[in-house]
Amino acid sequence: MISNSSSKAKAHILVVPYPAQGHVNTLLQLTHELVKQYGIRVTFVNTDFTHNQVMKSWGHNIETIRMVSIPDGLEDGESRNLLGKLTESLNRVVPKKLEMVIREINERESDDKISCVVADGSMGMALLVAEKMGIQRAAVWPASAASLALCFTIPKLLHQGIIDSDGTPREDKTIHLSPNMPTMSTKHFFWAQMGYDDDDLNTQRIILNLMLSNTKALEVTDWVICNSALELEPSSFAFSPKMLPIGPLLASKNNHAGNLAASFWPEDSTCLNWLDQQENNSVIYIVFGSFTIFDLTQLQELALGLELSNKPFLWVIRRYINNGPNQAFLKEFEERLPSHGKIVGWAPQQQVLSHPSIACFLSHCGWNSTIEGVTNGVPFLCWPYFADQFLNETYICDVWKVGLRLNKNNNGIISQMEIRDKIKQVLHDEGFKERALEMKERVINSVKEGGSSNKNLEKFVDWIIKSKN
Structure with missing residues (x-):
């Protein structure tokens, strides 16, 4: 050296x-x-x-x-x-x-x-x-x-x-x-x-x-x-x-401590205390990066799918997603699930993904998020939105085999049932976690x-x- x-x-x-x-x-x-x-x-x-x-x-x-x-x-x-x-x-x-x-x-x-x-x-x-x-x-x-x-x-x-x-x-x-x-x-x-x-x-x-x-x-x-x-x-x-x-x-x-994320939005660190209270390998972490935009119908389907999964979840929702009709729905949804889930405006992602309670990463598949999930050995559910995210989804699902796609229905919507079923599938198939941990070991060895x-x-x-x- x-x-x-x-x-x-x-x-x-x-x-x-x-x-x-x-x-x-x-x-x-x-x-x-x-x-x-x-x-x-x-x-x-x-x-x-x-x-x-x-x-x-x-x-x-x-x-x-x-x-x-x-x-x-x-x-x-x-x-x-x-x-x-x-x-x-x-x-x-x-x-x-x-x-x-x-x-x-x-x-x-x-x-x-x-x-x-x-x-x-x-x-x-x-x-x-x-x-x-x-x-x-x-x-x-x-x-x-x-x-x-x-x-x-x-x-x-x-x-x-x-x-x-x-x-x-x-x-x-x-x-x-x-x-x-x-x-x-x-x-x-x-x-x-x-x-x-x-x-x-x-x-x-x-x-x-x-x-x-x-x-x-x-x-x-x-x-x-x-x-x-x-x-x-x-x-x-x-x-x-x-x-x-x-x-x-x-x-x-030097970087793995998780304190090198130059977030453009204030991070809500209370989510780390909430994660401490959850069982190991139990929480679905949901975040869609800086650009993804949802209409009310898709937002409702996602929220209801998370509810149907009956799993604890940490959901990052940026300010400009949470406005207008979305805001009223999300307020009602969050009040209905005081312990089952937590919603924050932005999260310290590297610290979240390295937390032992995280079971799955529902992601837009931006490359940084993809790398962060792989480095922490976390299986994926893939929801790409634009740019290179579809290519990263191909890596995750078809090449590395550490995650699953979420497929749209004939109306262009990812339904609550699709979300529920894919959460169940990725959590119950231990092969996803095993392959994710193997990938984690290989990439960490590459920087040693x-x-x-x-x-x-x-x-x-x-x-x-x-x-x-």
Whole structure:
């Protein structure tokens, strides 16, 4: 293992995440590892909006990291969930502002200049700024290696006519990027699952072009590291040798304490006391990430399905789900189940998933949540909503076999009976728990000294140190 020598403190890197919670969390976990384990100096650049959210909820944990911020180009009060508008604004504003930050640091600290830019793979413009300024650069892909492999394949999909110039699939079919990789449905290509603007097709076109430009930017990087493990995705890493796994980052000895989640919302820690009162391996944990939206009918079916399961549950419901007609229903539902279940606005997820009372994770299957569930050996019930979540569901259900799908009925609703029956099935089939625990052991071993991810991280750190010279 590389020793934490004084020479490492001389390496100064600039880290640039995409302004979304899952992306920020992943790059903060990497940053914490580089600072605590290897003594590397880090300046972490968020957008102003994200910076304010992180500092309110997480500022006490980041004394060793220099946090700075730049504008995202949107006005106060504008929604950052309008991905098309946010993407165009970031592309317009970030490059110039980021170059200014680097120049100011380098002029002020002539003996401690930025020697390397480590940017989120969705922030290709940051990599191009580094190239323009003659600075070494590396990319971090916070999602699965399979999702990045799909991004690399977009030009081929366009050439073969599988998608049109807007990214819309020409037919509903399944494809294999390579024989041993998980199947992918064209209807679930994630750039076609991003529409939050009034003009969904325009948003889709913007996101597709962003992915094309980002993959071109990745070609000018020295490294593309991925928050995954070879044991999780061997075929995907074989598909693109440029990608190297260094994760799961949260499973490392420095990060596994569960205190490195930069939540954008206040966490309700009372749920941990409630979990202490439940039997081991008994609680269903339900959370759907930062974007999922429910109408009243689907919300009612989910609530009633949980009630029918007759199992204790911890349900995370964000503020903007719990409004209007949803609010009245949820208030009545919560009053009816004072001990059977608990509803909170946001939870300390890593601590929840590591709690011995948790039996199952009903999840939207975002990659961070997927990794957190796998690292804690928890079986899944899968409820993907958009983007790469359907691909992650395929891993969970078909490849790793640690969970089950929740299927919609003819009306596009996941019914209360489907929810009840799948909860019963995943809890009564001990094979799910056994496979989840086996997967947990493999991925934790990957980040231990001598493991595949640990070796890659050591090589990456060596490169960072040499970039100073």
